[in-house]
Amino acid sequence: MPGVTMKELSKRYGEVGAVQGLSLSVEPGELLALLGPSGCGKTTTLRLVAGFLTPEAGEIWVGDRCLSSPAAVVAPERRRMAMIFQSYALWPHMTVAQNVAYGLRFKPGLARAARDARVREMLRVVQLAGYESRYPGELSGGQQQRVAVARALVVEPEILLLDEPLSNLDANLREEMRFEIRRLHEAFAITTLYVTHDQAEAMVISDRIAVLERGRVVQVGGADEIFLRPRTRFVAEFIGRTNVIEGVAESTDALARGGLRLRVAGGLSPGAPAAVSIRPHDIALAPTGAAPSGPLDNALRGIVKRASFLGDSVDYQVAIAGTDVVLRVVTPAVRRFGAGDAVALTIAPAACVTLGAEGPA
Numbered sequence: 001m002p003g004v005t006m007k008e009l010s011k012r013y014g015e016v017g018a019v020q021g022l023s024l025s026v027e028p029g030e031l032l033a034l035l036g037p038s039g040c041g042k043t044t045t046l047r048l049v050a051g052f053l054t055p056e057a058g059e060i061w062v063g064d065r066c067l068s069s070p071a072a073v074v075a076p077e078r079r080r081m082a083m084i085f086q087s088y089a090l091w092p093h094m095t096v097a098q099n100v101a102y103g104l105r106f107k108p109g110l111a112r113a114a115r116d117a118r119v120r121e122m123l124r125v126v127q128l129a130g131y132e133s134r135y136p137g138e139l140s141g142g143q144q145q146r147v148a149v150a151r152a153l154v155v156e157p158e159i160l161l162l163d164e165p166l167s168n169l170d171a172n173l174r175e176e177m178r179f180e181i182r183r184l185h186e187a188f189a190i191t192t193l194y195v196t197h198d199q200a201e202a203m204v205i206s207d208r209i210a211v212l213e214r215g216r217v218v219q220v221g222g223a224d225e226i227f228l229r230p231r232t233r234f235v236a237e238f239i240g241r242t243n244v245i246e247g248v249a250e251s252t253d254a255l256a257r258g259g260l261r262l263r264v265a266g267g268l269s270p271g272a273p274a275a276v277s278i279r280p281h282d283i284a285l286a287p288t289g290a291a292p293s294g295p296l297d298n299a300l301r302g303i304v305k306r307a308s309f310l311g312d313s314v315d316y317q318v319a320i321a322g323t324d325v326v327l328r329v330v331t332p333a334v335r336r337f338g339a340g341d342a343v344a345l346t347i348a349p350a351a352c353v354t355l356g357a358e359g360p361a
Contacts, residue, residue, distance in 0.1 A: 001191045002063030002158055003028040004049060009058035011044055018044040020215040022058070031185045031192040033202035036212035037238065042195045045212070046161055049193060050083055051076035062159060082152035083161040086168060088144045090136040096123070096147050097132035103155040122154045125187070126180075142173040149181070153188060160192040166201060178204045199239050203227070211235050231356050236277035243283075243327050244355070249274040253349070259322040262347070263298055267354035275355045280330040282351035285316065288342045298347040302327070304337045318343060 004026040011019040019041045026032045034042040047053045049060055051073055060068035067074040082103070090099050097119050104115045123129050126146040136144055145165060152160060165181075166174045182205050185192060196202050202209050203223035210220045211234075219231045230236035233244055247257030249268035254261060255276055268274045288301065302318040305326065314336055316329040329345065337343055 001028045001189060002065075003030070003191055004159060004193065005061040006045070006049070007059045007061070009045070009048060009060065010056050011041075011048060011053060012056060017215050019048065019055075022212075022215065022217055024210055024217055024220070026191055026193060027207075028191055029189040030207045031182075031194060031205060033194045033196055033206035033209045034212060035196055035199065035202040035209050035238075037197060039214075040212040041215035042197075042212050043163055044215075046083075046163055046193055046195050049159075050081060050161055051079050080158040081161055082155055082157035082159075083163065084148050084152050084165045086164040088136075088148045088168075090144060090147055090151075092136050094135070095132065096128065096134050096136070096139070099136070099147055100150045100154055103151060107155070118154055119150075122150045125153075126150045126184070140173070141169050142177055145169065145177055146180070149184065153184070153190075157190060160190045162192065162194045164195055164197070166196075166198075174198075174201070181205055211238065229353060230277055233275060233277070233355050236353070236355060241280050241328060241330075243278045243280065244275055245278065245325060246273065246275045248272070255352075258324060260300075260320060260325055262352055263349045264352035264354060265350050276352040277355055278327070278347060278352055280315070280328045282347065283327060283329045284346040285318070285329050285331050285337065286344045286346070288344050298349060298352070300345040300347070302343055302345055304339055304341045304343055307336065307338055309333065309336070318345060320345070 006022055006024045009019050009022040010017065022045060034045060036042050044053065048055055048068060051068065054073045055068055056070060059066055067079055100122060101115055101119045104110055104118065123132065126149055128143065128146050128150065136147065166177050169177060178201055194205060208220060208222055209226050210217050211226065213234050219226060219235050226235065227239050230239060236242045236244060245255065245257060245262065247255045249270050249272050250256050251270050252268050253264050253266045255264060255268060255274050262276065264276055301321040304316055305319050306317040308315040312333055313330050314333050316337065317326055318329055319326050327345065
């Protein structure tokens with residue numbers, strides 16, 4: 001399978017730059033998720049790759065073929081791609097088998113017996129064997145999505161494009177289909193671009209994640225890298241929950257904000273404004289007499305302002321003594337504190353991740 005390369009892509013809608021100088025590569029056989037909030041340019045990027053839109057600048061290559069540039073655009077039907085839409089786009093008057101077989105009608109030299117056999121095999125792969133004669137209206141949302149996946153895969157595309165394919169499903173079905181799409185990707189290894197605004201979905205499904213903000217790629221990496229080492233405040237706050245503390249760097253490994261001083265793993269520029277990200281689950285909470293004090297040990301005192309029981313964990317808001325900082329802390333529900341309790345907080349320096357300036361990756 002070939003890879004996909006986007007070089008300095010730009011696309012505007014009036015005065016709005018939907019995609020701005022975007023460069024990104026998808027390796028052969030890789031599933032790369034385009035992740036970001038509404039309006040960040042991820043669906044526009046996918047439509048540029050599909051050939052539905054013409055870029056105002058930049059190029060799109062699949063292997064050694066240039067498919068899009070401002071001068072010429074290869075038609076979508078000649079790109080050897082398949083796309084799965086958010087709405088499934090199944091024909092309600094066709095059976096499951098007829099929906100899946102539709103794209104094979106345009107494959108020259110494929111006998112009907114071979115086509116029917118391929119459809120049956122693909123329905124077996126997506127766990128819909130025996131559903132050939134049913135109509136879309138007789139299927140659940142998850143089953144309809146499986147039909148859409150089978151229809152895309154049966155034509156053996158070089159590139160698979162998915163545009164928020166699980167957003168219409170309920171929470172349980174969405175979680176089930178995440179693993180199903182990952183299983184199918186591992187079975188077929190088709191180079192895949194997957195658009196989503198759901199962080200958990202991107203982390204489960206993808207090999208790598210490209211985070212988009214205002215039409216630009218701001219960070220690319222594996223799920224663990226994106227979550228544990230966000231480069232910017234936008235990435236830190238968009239991927240999971242976090243506390244961002246802004247202050248001034250006293251040294252390469254110490255940040256000060258009013259009465260709060262934190263030791264970090266490094267990476268600060270002394271004297272410059274700085275910000276660090278601390279994930280709520282990386283903060284240890286204990287009764288006030290259970291933790292040592294000391295400003296460089298990141299041992300802090302605070303008062304619980306709110307406690308929310310979540311079953312296997314408790315979500316706290318803790319006001320840090322002598323400062324205007326309120327930290328969000330998530331701990332196992334083994335020991336519970338209530339609003340007004342005095343607590344001690346301990347934060348390992350390695351958990352304080354230095355954030356860089358906002359901008360493209």
